[in-house]
Amino acid sequence: MIGKTVLITGAAKRVGRSIARELHEAGANVVVHYRAAADTARLLVGEMNAARAGSALCLQADLLDRGALSALVEQAVAHFGRLDALVNNASSFFATPLGAIDEAAWTDLVGSNFKAPLFLTQAAAPHLRQARGAVVNITDIHAERPLAGYPLYCAAKAGLLGLTRALAVELAPEVRVNAVAPGPILWPDDAAFDEAFDEAARARIVDHTLLKHAGSPQDIARAVRFLFNDAPYVTGQVINVDGGRTTHL
Structure with missing residues (x-):
């Protein structure tokens, strides 16, 4: 990815941070988007620029x-002169038991997981077409196999999965659009999840994978790198990075 520019949403921490580091190590110029984690984002960018100035x-x-x-797209292009790749990674996650779902939850979960990737990709499309670039959306294995207690999140991710395939049609042949769906990689930062899934429950989830261990953010990052670098004939697809969990859910 030497000389190419990639924009990654929610890249200041967790999986987004690993994706940013992986693509930077591959030679890309990286735009680290953040919403509130300013200090963490600046620290990451400082590390990257120390390794490769102006990158x-x-x-x-x-x-x-x-x-x-x-504006986010235009600032990225103004700084680096091009945009070759987009990773829609940023995501809200929290429980929404049926009967307690409200407009605020709808706006947050659907907005971050479905609406924002749609409109951000639309804004980036002219630049991606010019570069014959690619998009990777970070979905979730629960887009296809819902998680109890999280119907709105799962539906929003299902929307993103459908959007991935639809955008692959709309942006072909210049731009490839794919998705990576994590399984048990990092446990969510969500109090309701912590309450519902204690250590024993989490152990059962991991034990249900075919590989019998949790994955790492680097597993997701490497899948994203593969789709950008080594999959020129792949579009409209989803890669489940889940240790085989969805094989027998």
């Missing part, structure tokens, strides 16, 4: 603000 930039935006999405 990283951090940009703040609230992805629920549609107007900020076009």
Whole structure:
């Protein structure tokens, strides 16, 4: 990816941070988007620029603000002169038991997991077409096999999975669009999840994978790198990085 520019949403921490580091190590110029984690984003960008001067930039935006999405793309292009790849990684996650779902939850979960990737990809499309670039959406294995207690999150991720295939049609033949669906990689930062899934429950989830161990953020990052670098004839597809969990859910 030497000389190419990639924009990664939610790249200041967790899986997004690993994706940013992986693609930077592959030679890409990296735009680290963040919403609130300014210090963490700046630290990451500082590390990248120390390794390779002028190779990283951090940009703040609230992805629920549609107007900020076009500005995010234009700032990235203005700085690096091009945009070759987009990773829609940023995601809200929290429980929404049926009967307690409200408009705020809808706006947050659907906004971050479905609406923002749609409008951000739309804004980036002219630049991606020009570069004959690619998009990778980070979905979830629960997009196809819902997790009890999280119907709205699962539906939003299912929307993103469908959007991945639809955008692959819309942006062909210039731009490839694929998805990576994590399984048990990092446990969510969600109090309701912690309450519902104690250590024993988490152990059962891991034991249900064919490989009998949890994955790492680097597993997701390497899958993203593969789709950008080594899969020129792959589009409209989803790779489940889940240790085989979905094989027999």
